Amino acid sequence: MTWLEHGMKNYIIMRLLATIPLLLGISFLCFVFINLIPSDPAEVALRIRQTPIITEELIAQTRAELGLDQPFLVRYFVWLWDCLHFDLGFSYTNPARTVLGEIGRCLPATLELAGLSLVYVIVLSLPIGFLSAVYKDTLFDRIMRGVVFATTAMPVYWVGLLLIWLISIKCDLLPTSGYGGFSSLILPAFTVALSYISTYIRLIRNNMLENMREDYVLYAQARGLKQRAILVRHILKNSLQSCVTAIGMSIPQLIAGTIVVENVFAWPGVGRLCIASIFNRDYPVIQAYVLLVGVLFVFFNLAFDILQYVADPRLRERKS
Amino acid sequence: MKTSRFWKEALVATVLTGSLCVGGVALAAEQKSDTLNFVNYRDVRDLNPHLYAGEMYAQEMLYETLVDITADGYKPCLAESWDISPDGKVYTFHIRKGVTFTDGTPCDAYAIKANFDAILENRARHTWLEMMHLLEKVDAPDAHTFRIFMKAPYWPMLTELGVTRPFAMISPAAMKDGSTKDGVKAYIGTGPYKLTKVVTDEYAVFEANENYWGEQPKIKRIVVKVIPDNQTRILALEKGEIDLIWGKNMLDADALNKYRDNKDFGIAMSTPTSTRHIVLNGQNPVLADIAVRKALQHATNRVAIAKGVFHNTELPADTLYARSVPYCDIDLPPYEYDMEKAARILDEAGWKPGSDGVREKDGKRMELGLLYNSNSVTEKTIAEYLQHEYGKLGIRVSLRGEEEQSYRDNMKNGLFDMIFNICWGMPYDPQSSMAAMRQRVYGDYAAQLALPDKKEIDAAITEIMSSTDPARRQELFTFALTHLHEDAIYIPLTYETNKALFSSRLKGVGFTQTQYEVPFVKMSFEAAKP
Numbered sequence: 001m002t003w004l005e006h007g008m009k010n011y012i013i014m015r016l017l018a019t020i021p022l023l024l025g026i027s028f029l030c031f032v033f034i035n036l037i038p039s040d041p042a043e044v045a046l047r048i049r050q051t052p053i054i055t056e057e058l059i060a061q062t063r064a065e066l067g068l069d070q071p072f073l074v075r076y077f078v079w080l081w082d083c084l085h086f087d088l089g090f091s092y093t094n095p096a097r098t099v100l101g102e103i104g105r106c107l108p109a110t111l112e113l114a115g116l117s118l119v120y121v122i123v124l125s126l127p128i129g130f131l132s133a134v135y136k137d138t139l140f141d142r143i144m145r146g147v148v149f150a151t152t153a154m155p156v157y158w159v160g161l162l163l164i165w166l167i168s169i170k171c172d173l174l175p176t177s178g179y180g181g182f183s184s185l186i187l188p189a190f191t192v193a194l195s196y197i198s199t200y201i202r203l204i205r206n207n208m209l210e211n212m213r214e215d216y217v218l219y220a221q222a223r224g225l226k227q228r229a230i231l232v233r234h235i236l237k238n239s240l241q242s243c244v245t246a247i248g249m250s251i252p253q254l255i256a257g258t259i260v261v262e263n264v265f266a267w268p269g270v271g272r273l274c275i276a277s278i279f280n281r282d283y284p285v286i287q288a289y290v291l292l293v294g295v296l297f298v299f300f301n302l303a304f305d306i307l308q309y310v311a312d313p314r315l316r317e318r319k320s
Numbered sequence: 321m322k323t324s325r326f327w328k329e330a331l332v333a334t335v336l337t338g339s340l341c342v343g344g345v346a347l348a349a350e351q352k353s354d355t356l357n358f359v360n361y362r363d364v365r366d367l368n369p370h371l372y373a374g375e376m377y378a379q380e381m382l383y384e385t386l387v388d389i390t391a392d393g394y395k396p397c398l399a400e401s402w403d404i405s406p407d408g409k410v411y412t413f414h415i416r417k418g419v420t421f422t423d424g425t426p427c428d429a430y431a432i433k434a435n436f437d438a439i440l441e442n443r444a445r446h447t448w449l450e451m452m453h454l455l456e457k458v459d460a461p462d463a464h465t466f467r468i469f470m471k472a473p474y475w476p477m478l479t480e481l482g483v484t485r486p487f488a489m490i491s492p493a494a495m496k497d498g499s500t501k502d503g504v505k506a507y508i509g510t511g512p513y514k515l516t517k518v519v520t521d522e523y524a525v526f527e528a529n530e531n532y533w534g535e536q537p538k539i540k541r542i543v544v545k546v547i548p549d550n551q552t553r554i555l556a557l558e559k560g561e562i563d564l565i566w567g568k569n570m571l572d573a574d575a576l577n578k579y580r581d582n583k584d585f586g587i588a589m590s591t592p593t594s595t596r597h598i599v600l601n602g603q604n605p606v607l608a609d610i611a612v613r614k615a616l617q618h619a620t621n622r623v624a625i626a627k628g629v630f631h632n633t634e635l636p637a638d639t640l641y642a643r644s645v646p647y648c649d650i651d652l653p654p655y656e657y658d659m660e661k662a663a664r665i666l667d668e669a670g671w672k673p674g675s676d677g678v679r680e681k682d683g684k685r686m687e688l689g690l691l692y693n694s695n696s697v698t699e700k701t702i703a704e705y706l707q708h709e710y711g712k713l714g715i716r717v718s719l720r721g722e723e724e725q726s727y728r729d730n731m732k733n734g735l736f737d738m739i740f741n742i743c744w745g746m747p748y749d750p751q752s753s754m755a756a757m758r759q760r761v762y763g764d765y766a767a768q769l770a771l772p773d774k775k776e777i778d779a780a781i782t783e784i785m786s787s788t789d790p791a792r793r794q795e796l797f798t799f800a801l802t803h804l805h806e807d808a809i810y811i812p813l814t815y816e817t818n819k820a821l822f823s824s825r826l827k828g829v830g831f832t833q834t835q836y837e838v839p840f841v842k843m844s845f846e847a848a849k850p
Contacts, residue, residue, distance in 0.1 A: 266548060
């Protein structure tokens with residue numbers, strides 16, 4: 001076992017080291033792109049603070065206040081250095097607030113939303129995908145395929161509004177919007193989850209159908225194993241492997257993908273913070289958001305790769 | 321594969337559990353009380369009354385000014401009365417006795433002086449108000465007298481003192497060492513309501529100020545929920561989660577129209593607050609020709625726009641400012657909709673259709689860009705309609721939608737041929753918005769720059785500001801507005817209005833002269849039926 005642990009340690013260290021240039025690249029790109037936006041953030045900040053007449057002096061004053069009078073690279077390195085000290089600066093539109101504080105305020109709501117969505121995704125797509133494969137081409141499978149097709153095609157904001165109309169108004173079951181308790185979480189989480197559920201149903205179904213044609217299934221049948229055991233312990237287990245990798249990427253996607261839903265459901269999360277910051281050219285907040293999402297992707301990608309490496313003996317053997 | 325009962329059962333169980341969860345939650349009964357649930361599209365943000373970053377309706381609830389601007393002129397507020405010296409340079413305000421801030425601090429002349437000191441410390445920030453350039457000093461000789469000394473007379477003085485900000489009074493105890501420019505400790509005013517709770521981006525709670533000097537508001541508690549999406553707001557109203565949607569851009573015409581005949585909901589619409597118009601850039605070689613500008617005016621069917629786009633929730637506008645705006649009740653002949661006349665004007669001016677139907681003259685083709693704010697659905701609709709209409713005349717219009725900030729950049733820098741705009745509205749119209757035409761801050765400056773009478777117009781505006789004689793002021797306004805109208809540089813479209821959609825148990829929903837003030841004090845709930 002020692003060689004294995006040694007190899008694993010090396011693998012993990014290599015992967016961790018590789019994330020450093022990746023994160024630097026992300027931070028630099030996000031800084032560059034945001035600075036390419038033509039509007040002057042100092043002027044926009046003044047507009048957002050609703051100054052009716054914006055004079056050149058006022059712009060110059062604000063630019064100095066926000067540190068925008070420094071050259072681009074100086075600003076980048078100052079920002080990077082501060083980021084490493086967990087100081088993400090102040091919001092341009094509301095200088096009384098720190099960016100870290102804003103993200104800290106909004107992130108929990110988004111995590112709740114993404115968390116419940118993930119539960120929906122797993123709880124719904126697993127049995128439906130499984131059953132669709134088992135009962136391939138039956139009525140159930142055909143209906144599900146139709147549903148999957150439709151939900152993938154419907155834009156999220158529309159689904160959200162339809163759900164509010166149906167569940168909140170017509171059935172009078174849940175609040176329309178806002179943040180307050182589990183009842184207000186159900187609809188937005190379901191809206192976020194819907195397109196993922198469709199994706200995963202398709203993925204699980206197709207994987208299972210592929211696996212069913214594999215020789216080991218025939219072998220298992222030949223050994224006289226029970227049908228249920230073959231389906232669950234062999235076919236499903238093997239089919240889920242690529243799903244696990246996909247879930248690893250879906251988690252940060254769920255966190256970053258709540259922007260539209262948060263707006264429709266008045267959910268006070270980072271997505272809404274991000275939209276407001278983009279409209280207000282609030283550079284420090286946009287940068288922090290992009291960086292956060294970048295770090296999440298890198299982290300989850302890494303974590304799930306390592307997880308697979310640990311879980312799947314075949315991967316380890318190939319590497320060694 | 322053989323079917324298995326196990327999986328069928330599992331599926332049924334999952335569905336059942338799921339529906340039970342949902343059902344259980346729904347049992348949480350909805351409670352109605354005498355709380356008014358209001359809605360806004362964003363958070364109240366920083367309610368420092370001396371800065372501009374907060375929501376104005378909330379500032380109006382918390383803070384008060386020396387005078388009130390009403391439809392019948394200036395009314396006393398924190399100042400019970402005032403005198404203006406004959407030379408128009410000294411304003412003496414007699415401060416209302418017995419008014420306290422909600423923290424118990426008396427709101428006397430000294431407190432008002434402290435507020436002015438804090439505002440003047442940050443003078444550069446407020447120079448959009450012309451009076452800031454003219455204000456010399458302030459003093460408080462005793463607890464009930466407050467004086468402002470000016471370098472020169474300035475007639476819109478009381479209006480500027482009465483607008484929502486910056487001359488609203490906050491408790492000196494809430495200032496940071498007598499200063500407010502870097503923030504305040506708490507939002508403490510003298511107004512009819514006090515702020516009791518804010519959860520950022522979710523809601524804010526206002527409660528009636530039981531020590532209010534004026535009429536006690538009937539509605540004791542107001543919760544303002546934050547719902548950014550237009551459709552969701554309306555759905556929340558329909559569900560009864562909110563009682564009132566109020567504002568200019570909070571409701572679209574289709575939504576209002578839908579509830580017009582619905583007994584459960586009421587609709588209210590204000591008099592014009594501001595004018596939606598298109599600014600023509602006089603520096604553009606095609607638009608430099610006044611005949612082209614006049615032809616465009618005649619080719620614009622304002623009635624059709626008001627009806628088709630706004631279902632008449634905004635009425636057609638004939639002039640840059642509505643006649644209800646002070647000093648703007650002037651007889652200006654409107655440019656009536658007449659396509660033949662428009663074509664004739666262009667023909668006579670030498671703009672002849674080329675081989676592809678687009679008119680041209682001296683090698684210049686009639687191709688114009690129309691810039692709109694892509695966040696505004698109505699502007700896009702109007703733009704498409706006008707593109708079609710102007711096209712019939714042989715004017716090729718290309719549309720360009722830009723996101724709000726870059727739309728504003730383009731407007732300020734004069735990077736447009738034609739652009740949508742809305743004037744500042746009451747109570748800033750006409751004096752403050754016309755004062756701003758003289759500087760490169762909005763599209764007006766660039767658009768007017770090439771006008772031969774630009775200098776005369778600017779001179780008239782400058783004289784207006786210091787003129788103490790109302791008759792002379794009217795004369796000057798008439799001069800400037802007539803010139804701008806005859807120059808045909810603005811195509812007025814419709815008069816924007818404040819709109820409200822509310823639960824029919826809410827009574828007294830209306831509007832004031834200040835377009836951002838939601839008059840909660842006048843509202844009440846219908847007595848509950850037994």
